[in-house]
Amino acid sequence: MAILVHDVRKSFHLQKDREIIALNDVSLGVEDQEFVCLLGPSGCGKSTLLKIIAGLEQASSGWVEIDGQKITAPSSDRAIVFQDYALFPWRTVVENVQFGLDLRKVPAKEARKKALEYLSLVNLCNFANVYPHQLSGGMKQRVAIARALVLEPKILLLDEPFGALDAFTRMQLQFELTSICKKNSPTVIFVTHDIDEAIYLGDRVVIMTPNPGKVNAIVNVQLPKPRNRTDYDFNKIRDRVFREFSLVTETSLEYVI
Amino acid sequence: MAILVHDVRKSFHLQKDREIIALNDVSLGVEDQEFVCLLGPSGCGKSTLLKIIAGLEQASSGWVEIDGQKITAPSSDRAIVFQDYALFPWRTVVENVQFGLDLRKVPAKEARKKALEYLSLVNLCNFANVYPHQLSGGMKQRVAIARALVLEPKILLLDEPFGALDAFTRMQLQFELTSICKKNSPTVIFVTHDIDEAIYLGDRVVIMTPNPGKVNAIVNVQLPKPRNRTDYDFNKIRDRVFREFSLVTETSLEYVI
Amino acid sequence: MSDSSSFRYRITRVIRKIIAIIVFVVTWQILVSNNVMSPLMFGNLPSPVEVGETFIVVLQKQVYYYHILASFGRILAGSLAALPLAVFLGLIIGLSRVTEDLLLSIFDMLRPIPQISWIPVAILIFPSVEGSIIFITFLGAFFPILVNTIAGVANVNPSLIIAAKSMNATKLQLLRYVYLPGIIPNIFTGFTIGIGVSWMSVIAAEMISGKYGIGYYTWTSYTLMAYSETIIGMITIGAMGTVCFELIKIIEKSLLKWREEIGG
């Protein structure tokens, strides 16, 4: 499914009549089955944009179209993975993965079977009956991803899914995500802080700037997947993204301080 | 001051008589004024090692010498910056920085003056009378660093100090840390997950492996500071560290799952 | 600290606790037998030996167990009636500002009124004495459960709510799959506190009982100036409160397996 973000503007009221412009007239097109990475400093509106696309927030003006249809509410076509996993602590791993199916009233047996299938896809079969608090961070993240994938969404929205992981676990999960996408071919929007990660995963890297949040630059990454981080072309693209960033960093310095 | 870690072993008792070996006979020498980065996956004992050097934990066997003296307790020569900042929420920024001086019974006026000095060093003068919860993550981290620096320690121990920051704030703080170290020339041990960061900052990068925690490899980084991340030599060293890592990642894969 | 769970260490702790209680009782005995009257008039108290002797006699009387049973029944009735009502009201108050404003302001008004002063009202509006008593134990349990349920609803992790919404959950599904399981720990907390308060109010409630109940027993012992029996009543009520507390903890532990180690 193709996504079209059309002049989306989002502002929040804070206390004492202060207004924050989280997104300022953002436009962006994502093609069917494309993997787009959103890259940008804290507070530039990445999560807000993702939530608007998911239908969890309303844009203040502008709109989002999916395959030409304006969206207003969450739909089963789209699944979102939150940065903080948002696993239900009172449900076991498999019950968590089942959650969306339970809501859809899929018969329990069938739901469980499907959930286990997707758990094996993320190498977590052995942990099906364990509670989330007994998992490591990386395992939790994979459960959250499985919970999204089991719904077989046409659009997968991932909000800094590997943000809290160490370099090693992160690389492994990046690899796994690439293979899953090869198999299911959803349209993906992937939010990240990490330049390497964005280049490793994305077909395009969208660089955003804060105050107010807007799209600053888009870098195409035309390398075959899975990519090699120590590759010459990879490093060339990294240099380019770095340069785009330095500009961002300079303009946003006052924000950082 | 030079640090010598001599065959340090540390094990923890968990419930039901299970024992975890956090550090297995780790030996490491750090020269006076050297900047050493500790790199390794989650659970390989980096924090434990740092705490033992700080004198906050006792080694199960082996010992740590500083300038030839065995250490047993915290000392004012060494200052540690924790990953979670550990700022006192009931103290303003400047009062936090003053904390160590208050403990040393430095007269209030003098302590405040010195604290403000170090706050200006980390560009936070304007926030002296603000409470920690009103700061962004990067600002908090700088307060924690100022709180350590104000004690003018001969040894600075930093535990993933930039772990939670986005790429941009992180780069800025890395730059600032380099200049501070140039000025005060402490011996530094810097724990991190991030390969680029380790190479950007360290004179040497010590790569650790988990289960049980031990030193796996040491990479020298002989580049002038401040370093350029897009530099050819920088990328060459990154490739080397990556290779060391792949080995680590492979051996620790079962751990990650 | 590293051996905090070893067997020997646990034994040491139990021994320390026993020592503490022995010291407490012995001190009490010494204060009484030496007839200490200043600064406080401990000499007026019955000694632990006297209380113990009376206790042995009391324990052999069947009526003592009737008293306990009667109180237990009332508190169970009161707190079990309070549970669903308080949870229901807590949910609808927690989920909507409108019901919060309409209902919570009334409950906030009623909450700080001491149970004991509900006696006259309870007697006036309930057709039976038993009803009045249960009403008072009910009040004891109701407010803690209500307050905790409301707090629980407010504390349900908003990410979970958004997560469920992102998967197209209806309002009812949200309630069933997210809010209800999410507030169960709070309900338990509320119920534990509530049943405690219920036991605390048992004397006030049973002042009007007329026949059975450990609160009634304690109060009538007092009117007879039978101090040993009064103290036995106090001890019994304290012990019953503790027993209920521990029972609920056990149920909670077995029901909330997923919390086992988070809480620890």
Add this chain to the structure above:
Amino acid sequence: MSDSSSFRYRITRVIRKIIAIIVFVVTWQILVSNNVMSPLMFGNLPSPVEVGETFIVVLQKQVYYYHILASFGRILAGSLAALPLAVFLGLIIGLSRVTEDLLLSIFDMLRPIPQISWIPVAILIFPSVEGSIIFITFLGAFFPILVNTIAGVANVNPSLIIAAKSMNATKLQLLRYVYLPGIIPNIFTGFTIGIGVSWMSVIAAEMISGKYGIGYYTWTSYTLMAYSETIIGMITIGAMGTVCFELIKIIEKSLLKWREEIGG
């Protein structure tokens, strides 16, 4: 939600609360004037109009204010005496396993005993009536503060303790610079709950007052079968509890500036 703090919205909320209370009072009036006797015998209650009329009379009597003042003084005395003692004990219990085992087991034993049943003991050991009453209000405040202080000590962020230790803090400095400021929010919570419980126990305590006190007033009104006055007593106690609660909240807010927005 986005306009939750707008002036209009706040007005709406206040209006809703007022409506709620009006509906409550009107319902009560209707129940009484129609002499509803089933399922509950609301017809027996005095109507809000009667209560209101009596209230107007009572408000003009000086003695009413004496009663309030007397209770206020006792609760202040009791809870202010409880505060330092409970904090001190809470600290030493929270900081060491040994004192925990020795002291906490005794307090855990005493805690579930209802305040009202302390009356006989209080009278026996205290040389003055006022002392006995204050002791009971003291008990009401003591345990919540103790429990919260202990919890507070356990919850002091361990990173902060390690941080202070890494800067060479002595034990006393740890106490002064880390534990004490760290538990102040808990002390406030405990004190708020404690003063609430203290007000709840004021009737039990003042049953034995013999002269003044709003609890005494409520109870003697009851023995006079003057139900309007009894309800006025209930309302007054409830209101006083709320007033104390709000007062402490204000003090807390101004003292704990650093928490201002974390809590919000």
Add this chain to the structure above:
Amino acid sequence: GCSGKNQSSTTGSAVETPKSQKEIVKIGIGYQAPTAQTWGALIIKNKKLYEKYLQEKYPDKVFEIEWFNSPSGPPLTNNMIAGKLQLALMGDMPILINGEQGQTSRNYKSVFLAFDGKGVGGKNQAILTPKGSNIKMEDLKGKTISTILGSSAHRMLLVALDKYGLTNEVTIVNQDVTVGMSNIEQNKIFAHATWEPYPSLIQTKGIGDVLLDGSETNVDYLDGVVADRIWVENNQEYAVAFLKALIESHKFIRENPEEAARIFQEESQYPLDVTKKIVQNVRFDAAIYSKDITTLAGSRDFLKKLEKLKSIDLNKFVDDQYLKAAFKELGYKYPTDAELKGDWIPLK
């Protein structure tokens, strides 16, 4: 004046005050507004009679009298044991329990000084029924009746039931007067046995009827004054002064019934119509007749039977020497020994 108990530093003891150089003496007195038979105390309190007689004797001292109102007898005894009250007025059953405590406690001795309100043949007690229930004693068969167990009303109830042959036919439950009254008011209980002022109160309020007047049982209902014996022995004049005040209050009630009823109303808060009836129905008479001792002995046996009392020696407990001294000092005539052996003599 010296204090009776070394431990009671605030009450009943003398404190030197440097300002006025006058000795301050504090005396605590307990009474029960909800028991009309102790209302002699209300007159003493209202008209400050005790202060008057104390001052007469000790012009150099300052007396602070602490009046302590209690909902029932037990808190009074409780406070006396703790040395907080030196004198208390209570009903016959609490008096006996107080006496027993005085003979068994280590720190407390008590003495019975005089009577206050007396009810002729139990006239000041009654079995009450809800308004308009129109039942007779016989109808009580198989029903539930409430009263305060171990009170004189309980005793009266048992005697009455016995008289009608219903002793084993009814269930008796324990209920505080206030609860019993509410239950009568709301027709939740068949009957409740209690004492003044409640029978008058429910009649005045029109919420209940008197099924049986205690006078049918012909068992007197007596309230009186007990005191801390050690205090009395150390401060005999204080005790005598109190009894003088008591005698004067009784005289006042007899001579100014209207005014007395008004004072009752003011002090106890019960309606004037009720207090007027009390003035008529209760005999305020301090004298200790032999038949009164017999009544107490009967109550003692009753409590023993209920296992609410173990033993008490009435001869040691009751001491009329102070009462006689009070009469003498006032110049009034105390009934002669012969008169005391007989029936109550009419009060002038």
